Amino acid sequence: MMRRWQFYLRLGWLDLVRLWPTTRHHAIIVAGICLPILMLLGIKRGHVAELRRDLVTSPIGRQVTFWSARKGELMDRTAVARLSSELPSVEVIIPEIQRVVRLSRTESISSASSPNEEMGISATLYATRPGDPMLAQLGIAAPAAGERSIVLGEGLARRLQVGAGQQVDLHLTRGRDHQEEQVSLTCTILAVMPTEQQDAAIGYLDLDLLDACEQFVRGQRVESLNWPSARTPARDGYSSYLIFCERENDLTEDDRKFLADRGFLLTDRTAEPPTPLDRLLAPGSREELRIYEAATTQTSQRPEPRLFFAPSELSEQTTADDVILPWNPPASAEHEGRPWILAGLSLPRRTWLREYFVQADLPFDYDAEPFQARTLAPLEPISLVCLLDAKQRLAIPCVGRNSSSSETLTSPAESPSDASPPGDSSTEPIAPASDLNPASALAPASALAPASALAPASALTPDNITTNNRQASPGLPDIAIVPANLTAWLAAYRASMAVYDPTIQLFVPLPQSPVYDRARLYARTIDDVPAVVSALSNQQFAVMSETGRIAEIHRQDRSLQLLVWVVGIGVFLFGIVTVVSVLMDSTDRKRGTIGILRVMGVSPCGIFVSILLRSAMIGLFAAALSLACGVGLAIALEWQPASTAHWLSWKPVVHIELHPWDMAIVAAGALLCCGLGSLPPAWRASRLDPFDAIVEGRFR
DSSP: OHHHHHHHHHHHHHHHHHTHHHHHHHHHHHHHHHHHHHHHHHHIIIIIHHHHHHHHHOHHHHEEEEEEOSSSOOBOHHHHHHHHHHSTTEEEEEEOOEEEEEEEESSOOOTTSOHHHHHOEEEEEEEEOTTOHHHHHTTOOOOOTTOOEEEEEHHHHHHHTOOTTOEEEEEEEESOGGGOEEEEEEEEEEEEEOOSSTTOOEEEEEHHHHHHHHHHHTTOOBGGGTBOOOSOOOOOOBSEEEEEEEGGGOOOHHHHHHHHHTTOEEEEOSSSOSTTHHHHBOTTGGGTEEEEEEEOHHHHHOSSSOBOOOHHHHHTTOSSOOEEEEEOOOEEEEETTEEEEEEEOBOOSSOGGGGGBSSTTOSBOTTBOSSOEEESSOOOOEEEEEEOSSSOEEEEEEEETTSTTOOOOBOSSOOOOSSSOTTOTTSOOOOOGGGSOTTTSOOOOOTTOOHHHHSOSSOOOGGGOOOOTTTTOTTOOEEEEEOHHHHHHHHHHHTTSEEEETTTTEEEEOOOOOOBSEEEEEESSGGGHHHHHHHHHHTTEEEEEOHHHHHHHHHHHHHHHHHHHHHHHHHHHHHHHHHHHHHHHHHHHTHHHHHHHHHTTOOHHHHHHHHHHHHHHHHHHHHHHHHHHHHHHHHHHHOOOOTTOGGGTTOOOOOOOOOHHHHHHHHHHHHHHHHHHHHHHHHHHHTOOHHHHHHHHHTO
């Protein structure tokens, strides 16, 4: 059996060699059929795959711009972090904020520099975050979170005459005219990026630093960079108002209705005035006064809601000759371990109510310096310590009313008054901290100073204090009278509605988390963009993306894949038909030879197998030829001519990746094409009558 198969194989090989021109012709035809398929597969894996990869990872294609619509939530840092974790396939979300600053070189400017260069160059800085695809596309790594690094546009870097690795100073200004405040921040130039406009003065700064710049410009404190807040005090909010009326001039029904319409609940406190007011009113005053407490439901139940009405806004609308005192529960303080309470009393300078206090000048005027205290008893100046938290303490200078040191100082911060309600924007600008003289101004001491450093040598003891019987009640803490806005600030601090800035020694509004108008989101691939857009739309965000372009890319990719299949199958089928025709003609020309072989004893199966083996060897030759031509074409198309060879500037560079699997498919296709194409001729040859074949072969 083996010898017979060897004979058939030798017969097919001799037939190939004897008819080499025909064999070569057949191999070229099959190679010409397989080579286009091989090149299409190589282009799809190489050039087309690169194009698709570029499109899939393109920052522009993956970018989704979104902002809060009418029903969408406001975007702050918390919302951005939540969206980053909840949205599907999100790489990074970068809020779109920018800030105009002035930049200058850190090193000294040469004498040849213009005055504008000495003041710095105005530039617009945009926010970036680690992993920013826009910078990554340029081969630039974005600054790390909070890193004091900056990416400059090439036009801005050229004007500043700086490069990567050097340093620039970032200058920020807030306020107006002589009240301006400036801060600077030194940043290292991380990279210089190309820009479409050569003179564009733009750069990129990390989002954390840009938020810090925005907070400073808005007057907030930036603790991480030691930038103080603006000298704008926190608003004076109160838990209630105390309404004082003389008994013969009590509130009318219209007055009560006016207060009720505005949500105030009146409580008669004549019999039991709020602590420690009962110890500050003169003996017998309660027989001549009516005292009411006006509060709302919220302020009576929780300390967070505050009342920001100026007392004059209420007293001017009432018929009775009343005096309204803004009120907060007293705060706690201490001196050398002895407890004190701070009662906030502020009244108009001229009012009949002062006569009902144990001392007419005990309450402060509305424009008094807030950081000071008074006592009923004469004593040497001391400092009462009010603990803000575990690390901060506030020292409040305190003097007795009969002491020569008890003169009222001019306040650097405006307080609520009948003429100017709390939070009124018409107050005078606040002087910079450097304008205050610590030696003469009664300002808070350093927030980090120990309590022992705040107290003078003279101690506050019952032996050196002369008090009336109301102040010296046994078991009760001593009372210090402070301006009403100080207790308002302390209450706001406890309710986390204000913070104390030790740099400027002032209670300032609570820093607000930045809210972003819009943000740019990058999906991992363009295929993930539709799902991200759908998720954002479901959360009521307005969205703008390249979904139309992405759908077009998908259609083109599907069309290209279909084209490869159509061309491959079409070429393969036409190749089979061509091989059938060629081999059929070749078999007809050898009818005489086939007849002689049959007469010599070769079986029909032997004729069939010999023709199949001959076709298989042609297929092997064709596969080798197509693979060799494919490798040569791939090398030629990927060859990059030298830049000096201008006559080859027309040549494109196309990446063709000949994968081993594709080469195996093409080789198998060549064998299959020859095999299928040889079946009809082999079957027909095996069915020939030997004598008819010899006779017909003689006449061909």
